[in-house]
Amino acid sequence: MNRSIVEKAQKYFTTGVSLITSSGPHGQNVMAAEWTMQISYEPMLIAIFIHEGNATFKNIKQTREFGINVSSEEQTMAVNIAGGYSRKETDKLKINDAFDTIPSKKINAFMIAGCTINAECKLVTMKKLGDHTMIVGRAVAISYDESKKPLIYHTGRYFRLGPIIESFRKTINVDETAINWFSIESDGRFVLKCVGLIIKYNTKILVLKHTTKNHSYMTIPLVVPKRGMAYTKVLDSYLKKIGLRVTINKVPTLKRLIIKNKKKILRINFVLFEGRLKSGTKNYRWKPVLSNSLLHELTN
Ligand SMILES: Cc1cc2nc3c(=O)[nH]c(=O)nc-3n(C[C@H](O)[C@H](O)[C@H](O)COP(=O)(O)O)c2cc1C
Known part of the structure; x- marks a missing residue:
């Protein structure tokens, strides 16, 4: 690999920066670590990647505990120091006005005030990987401050978090029957995931009668797959079950929609395959695709 490209590419990773506190053979200490990330929910495990030559490394190795203080955008000076x-060179925590420390609850090292997250950690494991050592800690005490915004580190410079990018969903108004039917199918999920089949005939589309708990609705052949099931297999077995014989184009389209009726809304992700009818059930109908309808959105 071209070394200069590698060096530039490495800077394109985007991270936050944590202030790692420790107290050990080198005394009380704080160092900056961009390579910090949560790696398990339960137990809550956080990994940091530290060079063996750092004073922090020796402190953690000996005491088996450390603090992770995720810095906020007001803390660039603290991070620089x-x-x-x-x-080994200087007691950073004593530098005038550089760090505002707070006592810990469960470990000996101090924590740093003004951060977005403060996590007190007990060492779980250490493993040398390449030129750094992965140090995994279990959080034994944790707090966060919603009023603080995280500092972002990219291309060797500090940035602020930008505005939210909304994950795009088109909103479609539907009738009461449709929203009721999809509500029952969604069963309280935040996003309902469906796999469906589009079979077109001129300006019409094949629809079937779907019945769920006293609600029936004419819509494209569709099924709600169980989590982790392969969508093509789920669709194939559903079509077999209803006796619809089709040739399916295996390249699907994804439609992320919000369906709306009065104040009721539902988020639905449709994974849609196109198909051609071979022969099949008597229970289907062809419905014209009207503009601005759900069927129109699914077929375009
Ligand atoms: C923004 C920033 C991020 C850093 N991230 C890391 C890191 O993830 N791992 C690491 O070993 N060193 C990292 N460093 C370098 C250490 O913070 C630096 O070597 C420090 O002097 C070590 O302090 P200590 O010897 O007192 O432990 C980073 C430095 C900066 C400025």
Whole structure:
């Protein structure tokens, strides 16, 4: 690999920066670590990746505990000091006005005030990987401050978090029958995932009568797959069950929609396959695709 490309590419990873606190053979200390991430929910495990030459490494190895303080956008100076000097050179925590420390509940090292997250960790495992060592800690105490915004690190510079990018969904108005039917299918899920089949004939589309708990609705052949099931298999077995014989184009389209009726809304992700009818059930109908309808949105 071309070394200069590798070096530039490495800077394109985007991270936050944590202030790692420790107290050990090198005394109380703080260092900056961009390579910090949560790696398990339960137990809550957080990994940091530290160079063996750092004073922090020796402190953690000996005491088997450390603090993770995720820095906020007001803390660039603290990060520069924590990351720019070693405890072997100077006691960073004593530098005038650089760090505002707070006592910990469950570990000996101090925590840093003004951060977005403070996690007190007990060492679970260490493993040398390449030129750094992965240090995994279990959070034994944790707090967060919603009023603080995280500092972002990219291309060796500090950034603020930008505005939210909405994950796009088109809103379609539907009638009461449709929203009721999909509500029952969704069974309280935040997003209902469906796999459906589009069979077109001129300006019409094949629909079937679907019945769920006293609600019936004419719509494309569709099924709600169980989590983790392959969509093509779910669709194939559904079509077999209803006796609809089709040739399916295996390249699907994804439609992320919000269906709406008065104040009721439902988020639905449709994975749609196109098919051609061979022969089949007597129970289907062809419905004209009207503009601005759900069928129109699914077929376009
Ligand atoms: C923004 C920033 C991020 C850093 N991230 C890491 C990191 O993830 N792992 C690491 O070993 N060093 C990292 N460093 C370098 C250490 O913070 C630096 O070597 C520090 O002097 C070590 O302090 P210590 O010897 O007192 O432990 C980073 C430095 C900066 C400025």
